[in-house]
Amino acid sequence: MNIHVLLIEDEASIARLLELDLNDLGYRVTVAHDGLTGLHLAQTQAPDIIVLDWQLPQLTGLEICQRLRAAGKMMPIIFATALGDDLRRKAALRAGGTDYLVKPFSTESLLQVIDEQQALVA
Template sequence: MTVQILLVEDEVKLARFIELELTCEGYQVTIANDGLTGLTTARESHPDLLILDWMLPGMSGVEICRRLRSTGVQVPIILLTAKDEVGDRVAGLDAGADDYVVKPFSVEELLARVRANLRRTQETDADILVFDDLQLNRATREVYRGDRAIELTAKEFDLLEYLLTNPRQVITRDRILETVWGYDFMGDSNIIEVYIRYLRLKLEANNEKRLIQTVRGVGYVLRD
């Protein structure tokens, strides 16, 4: 799967140069040239890594970082900055940045930082399940739909986790019952429909599009 990188940089020539270098490395790059567009794009496109210039029109890279972190977004963030004072670097890291590169920089250094941060993310990826704008964290048992936190019961969480581990696959009711409730479950088999309804109510509370689809006579599938 191609790694998606969002680059937020207002210097057009520099942004184009970085984009070309990243593309040559096999990454897919989206560019935003101001802070507000960058923040909106980050929230909507769910990139695998962000590269943010510190000084941006409308909203600084540090403020973008702070706002994303405040809503639970854990994507790796690298700050590009001309500020080389220790206090400035600390401020960037305190805002939630994972790394920083001081301008002027060599493209080899930037690429190395990108690879290092992606490696760290991949090491913990097993705990994060993402589909469309839905994100589930196995370690913290937190669930987000976009920026909205969703409170689930233990069984709702288990059911959603199972669907997220098998995206776009039609899962039979029997498989769901065996996996989520256990082979020895002796209760009403309609329990699945009840919990699917609970999940839909919570996942679609703000009129979001439906992700859990019913396949009549078979079971359920997570797809957009």
């Protein structure tokens, strides 16, 4: 498996844990800790899938998703955020997000969503 996951997460401990877990399972992971870096990497590295927090420094996850979709980038975008209200979930999906996980979540839950999203684009 050589699936490239771009993880955009500003909480270093969460980012590191997810990066290690995904690497151990054979995923290639790139991490960005702020919105501008994440957007740049999404535009230049062509990841297979993006795991995106909502609350980020410099650009929100919603803004990143909107900009990527406006630029024609169609990779799956999974929101992974502590904000679990229905309004934000609906906004994320309307903006082009393909799934929405609420923290805390297990690595297994994230893997299931990644697998489902990869199956849809395969």
